[in-house]
Amino acid sequence: MDIKDIENLAELSKIDLSDVEKRVLLKDLDSILAYVRQIGEVKVADSEIEHKNKNIWRDDRVEPASFSYDLILKQFPDSQDNFLKVKKIL
Amino acid sequence: MIDTKNLTIEKAGEMLKSGELTSVELVTACLKNIEEKNKELNIFLEVFDDALEQAKHADEMVKSGGGQPLTGIPIAIKDNILITGRRVSSGSRILENYVATYDAFVIKKLKEAGAVLIGRTNMDEFAMGSSTENSAYGPSKNPLDPSRVTGGSSGGSVAAVASGMALGALGSDTGGSIRQPASFCGIVGMKPTYGAVSRSGLMAMSSSLDQIGPIGKTSLDAKIIFDCISGKDEMDSTSINLDLSTKEGHVIGVPRDFLKEGVDPEVLTNFEETIIKLKDQGYEIKDVIMPYLKYSLPVYYIIMPAEVSTNLSRLDGMRYGLRKEGENIFDTYKKSRSVGFGPETRRRIILGAYVLSHGYYDAYYNQAWKVRRTITKEYESIFTEVDFVVTPTVLTVAFKFGEKKDPLQMYLSDIFTVSANLAGLPSISIPSGFSSSQMPFGVEFTGPPHSDLSLFAIEKDLRDNN
Numbered sequence: 001m002d003i004k005d006i007e008n009l010a011e012l013s014k015i016d017l018s019d020v021e022k023r024v025l026l027k028d029l030d031s032i033l034a035y036v037r038q039i040g041e042v043k044v045a046d047s048e049i050e051h052k053n054k055n056i057w058r059d060d061r062v063e064p065a066s067f068s069y070d071l072i073l074k075q076f077p078d079s080q081d082n083f084l085k086v087k088k089i090l
Numbered sequence: 091m092i093d094t095k096n097l098t099i100e101k102a103g104e105m106l107k108s109g110e111l112t113s114v115e116l117v118t119a120c121l122k123n124i125e126e127k128n129k130e131l132n133i134f135l136e137v138f139d140d141a142l143e144q145a146k147h148a149d150e151m152v153k154s155g156g157g158q159p160l161t162g163i164p165i166a167i168k169d170n171i172l173i174t175g176r177r178v179s180s181g182s183r184i185l186e187n188y189v190a191t192y193d194a195f196v197i198k199k200l201k202e203a204g205a206v207l208i209g210r211t212n213m214d215e216f217a218m219g220s221s222t223e224n225s226a227y228g229p230s231k232n233p234l235d236p237s238r239v240t241g242g243s244s245g246g247s248v249a250a251v252a253s254g255m256a257l258g259a260l261g262s263d264t265g266g267s268i269r270q271p272a273s274f275c276g277i278v279g280m281k282p283t284y285g286a287v288s289r290s291g292l293m294a295m296s297s298s299l300d301q302i303g304p305i306g307k308t309s310l311d312a313k314i315i316f317d318c319i320s321g322k323d324e325m326d327s328t329s330i331n332l333d334l335s336t337k338e339g340h341v342i343g344v345p346r347d348f349l350k351e352g353v354d355p356e357v358l359t360n361f362e363e364t365i366i367k368l369k370d371q372g373y374e375i376k377d378v379i380m381p382y383l384k385y386s387l388p389v390y391y392i393i394m395p396a397e398v399s400t401n402l403s404r405l406d407g408m409r410y411g412l413r414k415e416g417e418n419i420f421d422t423y424k425k426s427r428s429v430g431f432g433p434e435t436r437r438r439i440i441l442g443a444y445v446l447s448h449g450y451y452d453a454y455y456n457q458a459w460k461v462r463r464t465i466t467k468e469y470e471s472i473f474t475e476v477d478f479v480v481t482p483t484v485l486t487v488a489f490k491f492g493e494k495k496d497p498l499q500m501y502l503s504d505i506f507t508v509s510a511n512l513a514g515l516p517s518i519s520i521p522s523g524f525s526s527s528q529m530p531f532g533v534e535f536t537g538p539p540h541s542d543l544s545l546f547a548i549e550k551d552l553r554d555n556n
Contacts, residue, residue, distance in 0.1 A: 001444075009443045013399065014406065014420070015436055016428040028437060029444065031498050036388040040453065044460040056327040071175065071191045077413035086408055087419045 001030060092119040095254030099163050099311040102257055106152055106162050113145040113152070113162025116257075117206050120164045124209070124255045131231045133240075133249045135169055136177060137209040144206040151204045159314045161204035166256035168247045169210045170217055171302065172291040173197050180293045181213040181225040181243075184405050184412045184430025194291020195326065196260060196302050196319040203318050208256050211246030215432045216402065217267055217295045219243050220503045221494070224434040229491065232275060234529060238488040241271030244305070248275045251305050258315050259305040264296050265390050266483075266507025268303045269519035273483035273532025276521045278312045278549065279305045283539045284514030285330040287316075288323030296397035299390075299511040309520065309549035316542065333540045338547055339477020342368060342535075343378035352502065354486045360531040361482045364522045364552070368480075371551040376476055382468045385461050386509035391501060392445050392458035393512075398435075399442025405430065437497065466513040473538040478545070481506045483519040483532035506534055516542040520549045 006026050010017045017025065078085040092115065105111035121141065128134050138144075141164070148162035167173065170180040172190035174197075179185040193201070200207065214224035222230045222245035230245045232238040233253035240249045244261025248271035251259050261268040263281035272279025280303045287302045294300065304315035322331045344365065349358065369375055407413035407426025414425035431439070445454035472479060484503055494500045510517035517536040524530055537545050 005444075006440070009440045009447070012447075013436075013439045013443050014403075014423040014427055015431070015439065016424045017436075021433075021436075025437060025440060028497050029441060031496070032391060032441060032501075033444075035498055036391050036454070036458075039385050039388050039392070039457055039461045042382070042385060042457075042461045042464060044457075044464055058324060067191055068174070071189065075188060075191065075410035077407060077410070084409060087415070087422055089419055 001026060001033070092116060093254070094119050094123055094257065097254070097257065098307050099160070099257045099314050100308070102163060103159050103314075107157060113148040113206060114142060116162065117141050117145040117164050117208065120208060120255055120257070123253065127233070127253060128255070130236060131233055131249060131253065132212060132228050133230050133246045133253065133255060134166070134209040135179070135212050135227055135246070138176065138207055141206055141208050148204045148206055156204075158203045158318075160200065160318050162206060163258060164206045164208040164256045165200060165315070166208055166211045166247050166250035166259040167197070168244050168259070168261050169213050170262055170293040171197065171260055172293075173207060176210070178210065178293070179226075180217070181215045181227065182430065182432070182435070183226045184426070186226075186412065188411055192291065195288035195323045197291060199319045205318070211244075211250050211259065213246055214243035215435050216293065216398070217243040217262055217264055218398070218434050218438055220266070220270055220500055221489075222246065223491070224432055226432055232488050234276065235488070238490050238529065239274065241274035241484075241488060243267040244279070245271045247305055248272050248277060248279060251307060252277050257306075258311055260302055260315070260319070261305050262292055262295075262300055262302050263511065264299045265394060265511050266504045268305060269483050269507050269517060269532070269534055270503060272305060272519045273521075273530065273534075274488035276530030277305065277307050278309050278518065278520055279303065280312050280316065280518040280542075280545065281510060281516065282316065282320065282542050283330075283332065283516045285328045286320050286332050286516070286542060288321075288326040288329045290323055290325035294401040296394040297401065298397060299394060301511070309518070309546045312518070313543070313546040316546070332542060334543060338544050339537065339541065340372065341374045341376060341476045343376050343472055343476035343479045345378050345380045345383055345479060345481065347379060347381070348383045349481065352485050352505070353482060356525050357482050357484075357486060357531060360523050360525075361533060364533045365480070367552055373551070378472050378476060378479065380468050380472060380479075382461070382465050383509055386465055386512055387501065387505050389458045389461045389465065389512060390504070390508040392454050393462065395438040395442035396446050396455050397442070399439045399446065402435070402439055434497070462512050465509060469509075469513045469515060469538070477541070478535045478537045478548070480533060480535050483507065483534040487525045487527065487529035487531065510536045515539060516545055518545040518548070520552060522552070
């Protein structure tokens with residue numbers, strides 16, 4: 001791992017980092033990854049993966065909700081005419 | 091004056107029922123305690139202004155004969171559990187002014203029972219940490235020794251109970267965040283079987299590991315809270331009703347190989363003494379070999395950050411929370427997240443992005459899931475021989491502020507607690523005496539899925555022997 005990897009990951013994660021932070025993170029991640037890499041020693045065959053999934057969806061019907069419309073609107077960082085306002089995307 | 095530091099929920103409930111005490115008196119005593127000590131200890135981020143109103147309502151409930159075990163009992167709530175109309179920040183700047191728009195399942199249950207929600211407690215940002223030092227609002231201090239940490243991430247909730255600012259509390263436990271601080275502050279903290287308590291209204295950190303759990307001075311107090319908040323909820327697809335047919339267990343397994351490295355000698359001595367007490371109480375003690383247990387912590391530090399990086403992507407300054415405007419929308423995301431998140435949160439998001447990225451996914455995330463299943467199977471097999479597995483809760487007693495500077499060193503304090511989360515098992519930390527520095531030890535019992543109620547029964551046997 002190098003500084004360029006940290007920069008790419010920060011870009012993917014939408015986080016700005018200063019040069020000092022990048023260097024500190026590189027050191028931290030190197031040491032954490034060296035520690036967690038020991039799981040590679042465990043030999044587990046792919047066939048051992050088991051799924052016990054079952055359907056948990058409820059029936060498709062309207063359920064009463066008790067959300068306060070006003071309270072949700074108040075959480076918007078910016079709004080106009082009761083719509084959420086964001087910067088243009090394209 | 092009511093001594094809330096030593097009063098249990100059990101006893102207070104009896105006193106409320108007999109009319110010896112009112113909820114208003116009890117809550118007033120807790121509020122006075124908070125007023126006197128919170129400035130120094132930084133346990134509550136907010137004390138709810140309607141606490142006395144809730145107490146009056148509870149007193150009426152009791153008078154009319156509708157009282158339940160938690161009616162009128164002041165309960166502290168971790169700052170990542172939603173209460174309609176109340177601020178809830180998860181210890182983060184990014185949600186500093188966020189107000190919850192619905193009640194968590196557990197809050198609905200507490201309200202129905204007439205419990206008094208007294209305030210929201212400090213925590214590591216988004217529950218990531220082992221000392222509350224990662225809170226954006228400063229660390230909480232251990233009420234037994236303010237130069238030491240409370241543990242974390244539910245440090246505020248645990249310290250609130252240990253200092254008598256509330257009689258019980260709710261925390262959340264993703265890798266030990268209830269049990270580790272309970273050990274550090276000398277009280278009982280329990281992580282239920284995965285699914286036993288609904289996660290609806292708990293801010294997600296690592297969804298396959300998170301559980302809300304009870305905190306009390308005794309196991310019985312923790313059980314009273316657990317009885318109220320557990321049960322299946324349609325809003326959490328992983329929630330279940332516990333199968334209560336499991337028998338009480340009397341065979342305890344000790345994974346000695348796992349206790350060889352890094353455990354403080356005093357902790358180990360206390361642990362061996364506890365084992366002898368259990369033997370004296372008629373428990374059968376068996377050494378067990380669990381060779382995969384040592385991989386729990388590295389597995390945890392792959393799966394958890396992967397889920398963190400995914401769960402926290404919703405915090406982008408768009409629909410709620412802090413927004414810092416940039417030149418374009420991507421710039422706004424970045425500015426909001428960079429100002430809003432603290433260093434540990436950023437570290438885990440970036441680590442999570444790495445283990446999930448193309449080229450590394452198989453070696454880290456996929457392999458971690460395979461090993462996680464191996465650990466779960468190891469427990470399944472051990473539980474055909476023993477009823478519980480016991481270890482110390484933490485390697486040491488509560489450490490001093492600033493003692494652990496390197497993140498990996500801090501992560502190691504979760505070594506005995508994370509496996510229960512990985513395997514979805516119930517696990518409890520029970521106080522087991524004091525060190526030469528007068529700080530409490532904790533011992534941790536982990537059982538098979540659905541054995542939650544049996545875990546609450548162990549402490550009584552340990553106490554009767556003292």
